[in-house]
Amino acid sequence: MNLIVLGGTRFLGRHFVEAALARGHAVTIFTRGRIAVPWMGGVRHLVGDRDPATAPGLAALADGSWDAAIDCSGYVPRCVRASAQMLAGHAGRYLFVSSMSAYAEPVVARSDESEPVATLDDPASEDVTAHYGALKAACEREVVAAFGAERATIIRPGLIVGPHDSTDRFGYWVARFAAPALLGDRGEEIVVPAPPERPIQFIDARDLAVWMVVLVERRMAGVYNACSEAGQWTMGDLVDALMDSAQRRGRVPRPVWIDEAALLAAGVAPWTGLPLWIPGNDPAMAGFLEIGCRRAHRAGLALRPLAATVADTLQWLLARDNAGAWQKALTAREERSLVAGR
The missing domain is CATH 3.40.50.720 (NAD(P)-binding Rossmann-like Domain)
Structure with a gap:
């Protein structure tokens, strides 16, 4: 074509x-x-x-x-x-x-x-x-x-992630667990929004791209939600993949699960301060990371393992110039304060 x-x-x-x-x-x-x-x-x-x-x-x-x-x-x-x-x-x-x-x-x-x-x-x-x-x-x-x-x-x-993602939302978590020096002076205790069973949803840009090619090859019209299926992954699943990536690099980070009431009280900004976190009490957006994508998956959308996206994102982050990245993310000082007050 x-x-x-x-x-x-x-x-x-x-x-x-x-x-x-x-x-x-x-x-x-x-x-x-x-x-x-x-x-x-x-x-x-x-x-x-x-x-x-x-x-x-x-x-x-x-x-x-x-x-x-x-x-x-x-x-x-x-x-x-x-x-x-x-x-x-x-x-x-x-x-x-x-x-x-x-x-x-x-x-x-x-x-x-x-x-x-x-x-x-x-x-x-x-x-x-x-x-x-x-x-x-x-x-x-x-x-x-x-x-x-x-x-x-x-x-x-939904949220598109992987190598060359300049928004750094998914990249924040990869760097924070596996290469914290990219974020500055960070300890091994990592603030993570509780609960572990919180649903999250995203798609590797490479999987989305391949499927888009298939759609035009097959001349398929219509509207498609294109992301991981609703309920496929949780924040706990992501942390498990991140921990494995960190341990492969000789690191032993310690996730500290902080409930969202404490995060909101501390002024942490949802989505930007802690990427992938949308408070469950947000009536407008509570379902945003759990949207149905069955039609796209039936039309051939296939996702690589989460561990592969984490590993490839890490290699890209380690190779690029990270100056100016994560300006809106939770700072080291804010993170230490949350950990101390848990």
Whole structure:
């Protein structure tokens, strides 16, 4: 197949390109040209801008022809509308990477793709930080409007993790257990949000990327929640995998399970201060890490063992420049205070 990727040099887009090349497909990437292309001569590179108001805009897409377009970098409906309308006559289908955040609150545990999505109070808003989920949902509608439901594939991933993940959410836990020096002066006692049976949910970007290639190969349309299945993993499962990784490096960390009342009283920020932690008493988001993904798994989504994602993330973290990472995570001082007060 001949594929065009909007993005392609960062995280999920990068993994998608590698998966597509490995399966013998021809790949074109469309980027702003600010990041070096990792594949020497292996892909065609078009330069432009997702925002049609910023020259040269989407002009580079006007003359090509592709079997499918893969959009890993769409956040603003106006820009997604422009790319989808431009490509509607140049690509056989459009796969858009949305998000589980597109669902309207409250997020219900084990809900499926039929749940309502968020809407914008101000349809003109382009404030991605404030309205990320509602904007993603609006982007989905633009894709379907341009391509029709039969040529549109909408993927709603949860937390995407693994090598090249610059958000450092999953990476925080890998570093904290197996390579704590990356986080500064840290002791062996590690604050972990109780209880161990707390459900968590994420997906390795490489597994998501391979499955996305399969979807376009099979010309599968529709909406898919794409993550580990609801209830597949708990915080205790993650800690077990992290402990094994740490022990392989000669470390013996000690998890300290802190209940969420103590975490909230100490001012720890959910999701950012302690990644993967959403308080159970949050009525809007309590089900966010337990969304049903059965449809995607029935359509061929397969996940590697958790230990493999931990190991590969660790190797990537050890090799990269970590300056400036984990600025919002729990500090060493805050962690010691929580441990002392337990």
